[in-house]
Amino acid sequence: MEVHRMNFEKKMGDSTSVRISEVVEENEETRTLFFQHRVEDLQVIAGHFFMIWIPGVDEIPMSISYWNRPILGISVLPIGDATRALASRKVGDWIGIRGPFGRPFSLDTRRALVVGGGIGAAPLRLLTYQLLARDTEVTLLLAARTKDSLVYFEEFSGLEVPGFQLEVATDDGSLGFKGLATEAAKEILKRERFNSLYTCGPEAMMKDLYLTATKHDLQFEASVERYMKCGCGICGTCALDPTGDLVCLDGPVFSGKKLSEVSDFGISTRDEMGRKKKC
Template identity: 40%
Template sequence: MSAYRIAANKLRTTSILSVRTESPTVTTFTFKDRECARAKPGQFLMLWIPGVDEIPLSILDVGEDGAVSVTVKKVGEATEALHRMKAGDFVGVRGPFGNSFTRKKGKILIVGGGTGMAPLWFLVKRLLPDVERLVFVMGAKTEDELLFMDGLKKMLIGGNRQLVATTEDGSCGITGLCTEPLDRLLTNERFDMVYTCGPEPMIRKVFELAEKCEVSFEASLERLMRCAIGLCGSCVIGKYRVCRDGPIFTSKQLREVEAEFGSSKRDFDGKRIPL
């Protein structure tokens, strides 16, 4: 194991600097960590909630001052415990782990759904200075669940930048899923790369549209993760381990695991279960 991986895998303790509510069920936490401050868009970390559990989280942002942010949805015991924490409380950190998005220039299409917006926010900030055009399609069930919308509106101002919002209940933007505007966008304009993160059935649909239009594609996948360094195998998809070979996968890699991609994952016992 490389010196970098050994350093990244060492558990460090740090205090929470700030807590920001994003929606009724989603909160962003910021802290300092020297190793994670070196992270690239798409990488993840393991956050330990003392006395409860350790969970994998995509890195939302790394500030110029080295502050690291993660955005967490309340979905179970560990995330509920984390949501009760406040500035000054201590957590444990390992990481950053995994690979990162390929930074492309030219015309870029980004598609995000739910808390899958987190790594895409980090990606947009790094891409904007160099791209020719950037279109960001974001989706959620309701307007309250459209994460980082105000910040994206400020970043995506200008003739070569566009933000498209969709909600399932029609409370904001286009009514329907965030995949619905994609066919038109990909038909009317030639993009150099499509990036996506969100619920896996959504990612599968974006993948199929990108394949149809023969556009380069990268997706961030989520699986059950324990070790984060490729040893336990709990995050396997086909021949790949998401924590080590991903979490960013290309269209070529996803073609190799089409039997599982978008339809199933492994549970705590290693059994394949529907998504």
């Protein structure tokens, strides 16, 4: 019985409470909350996520957008009750965290095209810095509906690092390329060569980028989102059809090869009751 309890606790991950030390406004809606983790030897790779507990509200999965030991950051766009409550937290407030969980991005590449759609840029922010730290050449494409809804634009537009290039796309043309992220990526690929394409954002966008990456023979990885309760493979609510892969354990980052086996990728997801809904 004791062994089963220990295995369960290991699956549930390291749990602790942290106090928010800083809040940064990324745009009119998105905020990044920073806090210090007490585990000194914590290892975080872009794509990892934590289960974040908002006292009295809910526990939800959140990608790590910033990591500089011992400081972690999560970027929050208020959409539902839990994210609205989380985004309203102030410096000095407490939240609970469990993790890190999941399969992160692989960092072994020479030239990477990184495409973030909206708040999907959150895990790609950390990915960009970790790739650059390995002397990888990175072209980061930030995309959003308008210039005001872009995240991290000011941060990356001021980043002067050898091998780094920033591209921007907005649906309305208010900044950068006028059009969708998928269209902008195709234009970039006409003039530049890459080994890998990494992405996170709306799933229909990622599906289109997967097809583009396949056409250009690029290594492809995407961070996929599904409704998740436990974050550690116990509840099974984040399973993909028909493979049964769990986003919390086998993902959230999946290769193009694995996603080619997922029939609902870019088409549908499931709600908290397990009912299918369109992406």
